[in-house]
Amino acid sequence: MTAAADSSVSLPTASDICPPLRFAVMGAGAVGCYFGALLARAGHAVTLIGRPAHVLAVRDHGLRLQTAAMDVQVPLAASTEPSAVHGADVVLFCVKSSDSEDAARQIRPHLAPGALVLTLQNGVDNDERVRAVLDASTPVAAAVVYVATAMGGPGHVVHHGRGELVIAPSPRSDEVARQLTAAGIPTQVSDNVRGALWAKLVLNSAYNALSALSQQPYGPLVQVPGVTQVIADIVAECLAVAAADGVTIPGDVQAAVRGIASTMPSQYSSTAQDLARGKPTEIDHLNGYVVKRGAALGVPTPLNHALKVLVKLAEMRRAAG
Known part of the structure; x- marks a missing residue:
């Protein structure tokens, strides 16, 4: 594992577009860790919410992001508690589909007013199920994820290919799409996310x-x-x-x-x-x-x-x- 990415590569930063956002990743598995790492490298504040062994590894050493182009340690916050979504502008909701309602109930008391919940999950009805649990004032948008990733162990995510998102319209979707794209996550807003x-x-x-x-x-x-x-x-x-x-x-x-x-x-x-x-x-x-x-x-x-x-x-x- 190399210590850092090629210094000749210039990464876009959040300030190149507009002020950085605060992201929380609820259910920090391979998908959430990959996108969270890219967002953190672009200057956004990111908190991963996951299992104890994973959280401990990230706290001790940062998140290891391994791709075809780089193998780096990315410093970011990590917690085992759903309350860590507090203060986030955007929640990347990445739990297993069968856990959608339960996880939504856990984060509901801690969401900031107007925080956007993006459902980055397999299946076609998670956004509806999450929306039914959260306050009516909380915007929820479905996201279609095109990425091949896997966990290489606690605190270690491996990227195998692709990495695009298609997200549904919401009051914040255009802004979030710009920030995601600037962070190296090509993102489109579509009226036909279904x-x-x-x-x-x-x-x-x-x-x-x-x-x-x-x-x-x-x-x-x-x-x-x-x-x-x-x-x-x-x-x-x-x-x-x-x-x-x-x-x-x-x-x-x-x-x-x-x-x-x-x-x-x-x-x-x-x-x-x-x-x-x-x-x-x-x-x-x-x-x-x-x-x-x-x-x-x-x-x-x-x-x-x-x-x-x-x-x-x-x-x-x-x-x-």
């Missing part, structure tokens, strides 16, 4: 469970005979449910699905990482959500249903030791 969330859901439904069940990254996964056809059939089910639900999915979803294996060949899905660590997965909010919406709309989803059940069985096996 469609973009569905596009991400299709990608996750296509790859996450297969990567988890095989414990293979995306590149080797698609080299196995028959896998690409299975992925195509999963995608077809997802798109049928989306169409029945009146969702307009932007871009070429089929091309995006095909491209994942080449743009992120070494990436294990978040579901694969959860299974490997014996943690509960988010399968209910990925393939499981497609199954639930399909049932409500009368659209058959046998492949997504099978994948959900198989991941649940794998969770049981890991829990049993």
Whole structure:
């Protein structure tokens, strides 16, 4: 690990755009740590809120940010307490989808008036679930995350590729998007975040469970005979449910699905990482959500249903030791 980034690289700072913001990362896993590190390097005050071992490592040594271009220690604040969101202008809400309501209840008493809560999570309905828990005056905006990251250990985040966000409109979204972009996080504000969330859901439904069940990254996964056809059939089910639900999915979803294996060949899905660590997965909010919406709309989803059940069985096996 090198001690610092190349000194010839000039990073934009928060003051280049407008006064820096105060960010809190609720649920500081790989995604939140990566974005938090970039924001801290750009001059923003960032507090990570996470598990004790991770928090202790960050307090002692800073957060190690490892990418293809750099390997650096980033000083920032860290806490195990949800109350650490106090004073934040923006909360990057990065908890597991199944923990959304509980985490929202924990931070609710501590949010500053007007603080923007950005939901950077898998699934398509987290912003609605968080909004239902928080005060009506608290702006909540969904964010679609396109990044490949993993935790290398406590206090250590590894970046494998990409790093863009698409966020929904809110009173502060334009300002926050400018600040994020200046920090090296390309960010767009979109009126069709629901469609973009569905596009991400299709990608996750296509790859996450297969990567988890095989414990293979995306590149080797698609080299196995028959896998690409299975992925195509999963995608077809997802798109049928989306169409029945009146969702307009932007871009070429089929091309995006095909491209994942080449743009992120070494990436294990978040579901694969959860299974490997014996943690509960988010399968209910990925393939499981497609199954639930399909049932409500009368659209058959046998492949997504099978994948959900198989991941649940794998969770049981890991829990049993």
